[in-house]
Structure formats: C-alpha cells, structure tokens
Amino acid sequence: GKATLTVDKSFRLGEIDNRLYGSFIEHLGRAVYGGIYEPGHAAADESGFRKDVIDLVNELQVPIVRYPGGNFVSGYNWEDGVGPREQRKKRLDLAWKTLETNAVGTNEFADWCRKVNAEVMMAVNLGTRGPDEARNLVEYCNHPSGTYWSDLRISHGYEKPHGIRTWCLGNEMDGPWQIGSKTAEEYGRIACETAKVMKWVDPTIELVACGSSSRSMKTFPEWEATVLDHTYEHVEYISLHTYYGNRDNDTPNFVARSLDMDSFIRTVISTCDYIKAKKRSKKTINLSFDEWNVWFHSNDQDKKIAPWTEAPPLLEDEYTFEDAILVGCMLITMINHADRLKMACIAQLVNVIAPIMTANGGEAWRQTIFFPYRDASVYGRGVALQPIVSSPKYDSKDFTDVPYLESAVVYNEEAGELTLFAVNRSLDGKLPLEADLRSFGGLKVIEHLVYENQDPKAANTRENPDNAIPHQGGNASVDGGRLTAELPAFSWNVIRLS
Numbered sequence: 440g441k442a443t444l445t446v447d448k449s450f451r452l453g454e455i456d457n458r459l460y461g462s463f464i465e466h467l468g469r470a471v472y473g474g475i476y477e478p479g480h481a482a483a484d485e486s487g488f489r490k491d492v493i494d495l496v497n498e499l500q501v502p503i504v505r506y507p508g509g510n511f512v513s514g515y516n517w518e519d520g521v522g523p524r525e526q527r528k529k530r531l532d533l534a535w536k537t538l539e540t541n542a543v544g545t546n547e548f549a550d551w552c553r554k555v556n557a558e559v560m561m562a563v564n565l566g567t568r569g570p571d572e573a574r575n576l577v578e579y580c581n582h583p584s585g586t587y588w589s590d591l592r593i594s595h596g597y598e599k600p601h602g603i604r605t606w607c608l609g610n611e612m613d614g615p616w617q618i619g620s621k622t623a624e625e626y627g628r629i630a631c632e633t634a635k636v637m638k639w640v641d642p643t644i645e646l647v648a649c650g651s652s653s654r655s656m657k658t659f660p661e662w663e664a665t666v667l668d669h670t671y672e673h674v675e676y677i678s679l680h681t682y683y684g685n686r687d688n689d690t691p692n693f694v695a696r697s698l699d700m701d702s703f704i705r706t707v708i709s710t711c712d713y714i715k716a717k718k719r720s721k722k723t724i725n726l727s728f729d730e731w732n733v734w735f736h737s738n739d740q741d742k743k744i745a746p747w748t749e750a751p752p753l754l755e756d757e758y759t760f761e762d763a764i765l766v767g768c769m770l771i772t773m774i775n776h777a778d779r780l781k782m783a784c785i786a787q788l789v790n791v792i793a794p795i796m797t798a799n800g801g802e803a804w805r806q807t808i809f810f811p812y813r814d815a816s817v818y819g820r821g822v823a824l825q826p827i828v829s830s831p832k833y834d835s836k837d838f839t840d841v842p843y844l845e846s847a848v849v850y851n852e853e854a855g856e857l858t859l860f861a862v863n864r865s866l867d868g869k870l871p872l873e874a875d876l877r878s879f880g881g882l883k884v885i886e887h888l889v890y891e892n893q894d895p896k897a898a899n900t901r902e903n904p905d906n907a908i909p910h911q912g913g914n915a916s917v918d919g920g921r922l923t924a925e926l927p928a929f930s931w932n933v934i935r936l937s
C-alpha cells in the first residue's frame with residue numbers, strides 16, 4: 440500500500456520551542472572529562488575544551504544543555520566546582536562510583552555553552568540538599584552584584600551574571616537508586632519550597648518539577664498528580680524520562696517503541712490537566728522530556744568497570760542504524776506534541792549514550808543517532824503542522840496497528856520553508872508517499888535527504904566513522920501542489936520544500 444498526508448498551512452498544532460532540541464551533559468563517565476574537556480588534547484582550546492567536539496555540537500545546533508546531572512546532581516555540592524581550580528576538592532561521586540575532580544564546574548560549563556551557542560538548563564540538588572543551596576546557586580549565577588554569592592562569582596572572574604533561565608528541581612527523585620530519593624509527598628513539599636525561594640531571588644527563571652523516572656515506575660502517574668498538587672502554581676514544567684532498548688533483537692517491535700513514548704506524553708498531559716481542573720487554575724503546565732534516547736548496549740560492559748576511578752568509560756553505547764530509526768521516530772513523536780511539549784534533552788551529548796563519541800587523545804566522530812537529531816534540530820524550527828495521515832500498518836509483539844509511516848511537518852514561515860520528516864519502518868519494503876500540499880501554492884523540493892542502510896546493525900566506529908551516513912538522493916518531487924516520493928525500506932527522510 441501507499442501512505443498519504445494532507446497538509447494545510449492553517450492546521451497549526453503549535454509553535455515549536457527551540458528547546459525541544461536540547462541535550463544533556465552530566466558529570467558521568469567521559470562526558471565532561473575526555474568529552475567536552477580535555478586539556479592537552481591537540482584540538483583543545485586555551486580553556487581545555489576540545490574544538491573538534493565543539494564543531495560537532497555546532498553542527499547539531501543544540502539550543503540548551505542540561506547540567507550537571509542526572510543522578511550525579513543529587514549528591515553534588517555546587518560550591519566544590521567554583522573558584523581557583525587548584526583548591527577544588529576531589530570527591531566520591533556515589534551515583535556512579537567515580538572519582539570527581541571538580542576541574543569543571545558551573546562557570547566552566549557556562550563558558551562552554553557560550554562557545555556552542557547553547558543555553559544552560561541547570562539542575563539543583565534536592566537529594567542531599569535543599570532550598571538554601573538552590574537559592575544560593577541562583578544568586579551566584581544570576582544576581583548582578585552586591586551580595587555575598589554574586590560578588591563571589593565576580594571574584595571568580597565572572598563579572599557578568601550567567602543569566603540561566605531554565606532550572607530543574609532535582610532529578611528522578613522517585614527512583615530508589617537516587618541519592619536522597621523521596622516519596623511524592625516529600626518531594627512535592629521540598630520542590631514547592633525550593634521553587635519559591637529560587638524565584639524570589641530571580642523571578643524570571645522557569646522551573647521544571649521531576650515527573651516519574653519512567654512510565655514503568657509503580658508510582659506513575661500518581662507521582663505526577665501529587666507533585667503537581669504541591670507545586671502547581673510554582674513551576675512551569677513537569678519532566679519525563681524514557682530509554683528504550685532492543686534486548687530481544689526484535690527490530691519491528693523495537694522501532695515501534697515511539698508509540699509508547701506517544702502514550703506516555705498523552706498520559707502526562709492528562710495528569711497535568713486533571714490537577715489544573717482540580718485547582719480551578721488558569722495556568723497550564725507544559726512538558727519537558729529532559730532525558731530520552733536508546734540505552735542498552737553498554738549495560739553489561741558497565742558492570743565490569745572498577746569503582747572510584749576518574750572518568751571511566753561508562754554508558755558508552757555504540758549505536759546502530761536501527762537505533763537511529765527509532766531516534767527519528769521519537770523526534771517525530773515529540774514534534775507532534777509541540778503544543779504541550781516545550782523542551783526535551785537527548786541524553787546525552789558526548790560519549791555517554793551520545794550522538795558524539797571521542798577517543799581520549801584521539802578523534803571525535805558522529806554515531807548513527809547523530810543524523811536524525813541533527814536534521815530535526817536544524818530543519819525542525821517553526822510551527823508544527825497537524826497533517827492528516829493514512830498509512831499501512833503492522834502488528835508487533837507489544838504494539839498493534841503500528842503505522843509504517845511516522846511523519847511530522849514543520850513550517851518555517853520566516854525562511855518560507857516546509858519540511859517533512861518521514862520514517863518508513865518497514866525492514867524490507869519501500870513505501871510510496873503522496874502528500875497534498877496545495878494550500879502552500881507553488882512549492883519546490885530543495886532536497887530530499889535519506890538515511891538508509893542494508894544492515895540494521897551498521898555502526899560508525901573510530902576505525903570506520905563514516906560507515907553509515909545519509910545521502911541526498913531521495914526522489915521526492917512536486918507537481919501542482921502534490922508531492923510524491925518513494926521512502927526506501929527502513930529509512931529516515933527529510934524532504935525540504937520552499
């Protein structure tokens with residue numbers, strides 16, 4: 440069969456917040472040390488940041504980067520990471536059983552973000568700490584001058600405040616693995632009180648409350664309801680996290696997992712709106728999917744890593760082509776919720792379950808998942824449109840009626856560009872696509888990018904970094920406002936028109 444799309448420029452789902460294409464750097468494994476920061480590397484700049492990595496991050500046009508965790512943040516004393524480097528203390532990081540040198544902290548990370556043109560999404564520690572340390576950090580980062588913490592920042596060489604706008608109230612506080620984990624009641628209360636004082640220091644900030652660590656937590660979605668009951672008027676967003684794997688090597692089922700992400704998002708929206716109704720509030724809470732990706736390849740390897748070493752190679756998944764297909768489906772799913780999902784962070788950015796890999800002292804390269812993430816980030820800015828879609832379907836182990844076509848449409852009015860993102864989930868059949876675009880007038884195809892591979896398990900490695908890369912040879916064409924294209928078997932497609 441064939442798939443069809445009807446797109447109209449007045450079917451506007453919502454403005455896409457650029458922060459939808461965010462990412463994440465945690466003090467974990469080689470994300471910071473050996474990833475973004477490696478003084479002595481041939482490509483390091485005067486501050487020790489790897490320019491080869493900066494170039495790749497710039498290619499992705501990452502708008503915002505969450506920091507410093509993750510599980511790490513729940514045991515982190517931010518004061519350890521500021522001031523003269525030679526006086527910084529080495530600490531045990533209990534989250535990852537690693538030795539933390541604190542060579543990089545808040546100011547260095549803010550410097551790095553300026554180099555890659557990204558905002559910081561700062562997380563505060565609500566595991567071992569609370570409102571006091573959180574409000575001090577806001578004062579240190581955002582208050583201009585004339586107070587203890589702002590003057591301390593200035594004395595550390597940062598005259599100008601960092602102006603950090605987006606803040607996470609802790610991380611995965613529902614998870615028993617979390618340092619200082621809490622019940623929903625306990626977390627809701629501390630998050631509310633922390634939010635109040637942080638905003639009293641800087642009323643311009645936006646806050647994200649922790650939702651569930653995954654939808655498979657026993658406390659989901661009661662956790663969200665209770666937390667929002669306590670925090671509703673003090674926060675702007677609630678977080679979602681999800682990671683998928685293909686442990687039983689069932690590829691049709693694996694690439695359908697974005698349907699699970701879709702229903703997760705829908706359930707969290709419903710829960711937010713239930714509390715809105717309960718509180719008779721005019722305010723709407725939006726969503727921040729601040730950890731999402733494929734994560735499973737490195738699980739066994741990680742069990743063998745010795746504790747208390749510096750920057751061990753943790754969570755270094757080597758991604759395959761099929762992972763990129765699912766990542767593409769997840770990006771499409773998120774674009775299709777742009778009305779309520781305002782931020783998202785692919786977890787993570789460098790070395791740790793990441794689109795970018797590095798060798799210590801060596802090269803940096805693009806993993807398979809780099810490409811759909813780059814395409815969505817670069818071409819997915821503007822207004823998400825709501826197409827009417829029809830597609831042939833299949834059933835898999837956990838899902839029924841999985842459409843072969845997964846698609847999203849983004850209209851960038853400023854650039855006068857329309858972009859169609861489309862995945863064909865079929866492992867062996869090409870999918871003919873027809874799209875009715877007549878409301879746009881005389882559109883022409885700029886390019887049809889295709890990411891396809893004969894081998895679902897193809898990967899880009901240090902030895903063979905360009906093993907699986909996209910090409911521009913798609914065959915999309917338009918005639919009288921009607922687009923036709925053939926989507927190759929098991930492919931990610933970006934059809935750009937203007």
Ligand code: AHR
Binds near residue numbers: 465508
């Ligand atoms: O991204 C890796 C880890 O996954 C994060 O530290 C944690 O928040 C999640 O469980």
